[in-house]
Amino acid sequence: MTVMGDFADRVFFGTVLTMDDSMPEAEGVAVHGERILAVGGRTELARLIGPDTAVTELGDAALLPGFVEAHGHPLSEAIFLGPDVVDIRPVVAPSADAVMERLHAAIEAAGADGVYANGWDPLLQTGLPEPTMGWLNGLSPERPLAILHNSGHSAFFNSAAARAVGVTRDTPDPVGASFGRDASGELDGSLREVGAAEMIFGPALQPTPNGFIDAIRAESARLNAAGITTAGELGYNPGTAAGIAAARVAGALTVRLRLYEMSTAAKQSAGRPGDGDELVRQVGIKLWADGSPWVGNIATSFPYLDTPATRSLGLKPGHRGHANYTPEQIAEISEAYFAAGWQLACHVHGDAAVDTVLDAWEALLQRHPRPDHRLRLEHVGAMSAAQFERAAALGITASIFIDHLYYWGDVLVDDLFGPEHGAPWAAAGSAAASGMRISFHNDGQVTPPEPLRNIEIAVTRRSNRGRVLAPEQRISVEQALRAQSINSAEQLFSEHEIGSITPGKFADLVVLGRSPLVAGAGTDVAAGAIADIPVLETILAGVTVHRATRSD
Ligand SMILES: [Zn+2]
Secondary structure, three states: OOOOOOOOOEEEEEEEEOOOOOOOEEEEEEEEOOEEEEEEOHHHHHOOOOOOOEEEEEEEEEEEEOEEEEEEOHHHHHHHOOOOOEEOOOOOOOOHHHHHHHHHHHHHHOOOOOEEEEEEOOOOOOOOOOOOHHHHHHHOOOOOEEEEEOOOOEEEEOHHHHHHHOOOOOOOOOOOOEEEEOOOOOEEEEEEOHHHHHHHHOOOOOOOHHHHHHHHHHHHHHHHHOOEEEEEEEEEOHHHHHHHHHHHHOOOOOOEEEEEEEOOOOOOOOOOOOOEOOOEEEEEEEEEOOOOOOOOOOEOOOOOOOOHHHHHOOOOOOOOEOOOOOHHHHHHHHHHHHHOOOEEEEEEOOHHHHHHHHHHHHHHHHHOOOOOOOOEEEEOOOOOHHHHHHHHHOOOEEEEOOOHHHHHHHHHHHHHHHHHHHOOOOOHHHHHHOOOOOEEOOOOOOOOOOHHHHHHHHHHOEOOOOOEOOHHHOOOHHHHHHHOOHHHHHHOOOOOOOOOOOOOOEOOEEEEOOOHHHHOOOOOOOOOOOOOOOEEEEEEOOEEEEEOOOOO
């Protein structure tokens, strides 16, 4: 047992899962100030209990390190789940009818600013109409109407929304993004990828300074309620720095942020790796290779199926997506930022795109050897076992979007890729077998922040309709817990301060209603056994930032 300082402010006794290999389970934890003072047995810790020490007997509950979201978008989620955006995500509007009800109501109530909505997904909300510009103009003839696809990788907008931001047929496509155009070159009301989406949505959704603080407070609360104490922000725009600083001063930011600035055509950042402190720190650069499986623009070696679903996405029979960036562009962007000392995190889903990125990064590491580079691949839906092995040998890790299996598991197999390529989606088992230390994530507003769901899905690979996908890709509860804590901390260059219950690290903790190890014991985990464990309390640097109410 390690001890630093005098009496503890708070001591927990009961089930403690530390995620620290030197002592994976302990009987208790002592906290002093913002740090973990000691971890160990009851008798040792009893000596740290003074007259003012609060003692918590966990009983059936369990104490774990606060969850770490390796790849989120808390800054955009703060806006997109805020009051200025109509929420039509499949998690709140599961059917096409529910989507249209929400849109009609919003258009009815809208003022001159129009309606900006988020969460369109015809694969889950089956029967949605084709969102052509004509259809959008019919719904809202005079005022802006723009709808972001749930993946964030495409959007639809009417003429007034284009007019409001000065986008016309002559507007050039941003790098890696595009506006849809008809045969005569006129805008067709669709767009692909972040660069173009920012042009349509950005100015309309610019919050006031106070609005931004409120949005960050609400977002922090959402993350804390899920047990999250640190989140990667994989779409950081330096323009939000002043807003983040103000939110912090106001006490609204109760989650640590690890920022990945979006790569741009300029291929340089005004910041430096490591800028910031323990609460908000800039660690890396985000780049993209391809897009979203739900839109049809991921680069795979195999075609999409020809189904009513793929046709509804506008995909032709035998459709194969392609990357948004050329191999040369990926190599150039990687080189520019990596040579400047940055960690890189690349969005990549299709196996063909994974090859492109691995080729680029293998050459990059030869030109710029760096022992602790921590290059990251993001989402990796169709990454193969051989590719995981190749990446692991290069010291590259992956953050896996395991929650895809829960919401889109049936869509992956039946509608998009068939059993051969759909079932092994998000192949955490292959990744673990390669020796890679993987993480999980919910990708901002794409799925809700739900680390316990991620853990359950990695263990069961069961979709929300009960289908099990490629059970050989299951991993253990222990492995899944690490993916949501210490492994994520490592990817965020933060394992020296967070990610495990270790003396000297920050007292970032979560109290769960019961231990996921107990809930997940045995070979067949009941649906909800882990996902539905209540988050009783979340603690950031020794301070309680979330406490469950009775109704939770
Ligand atoms: Zn993302």
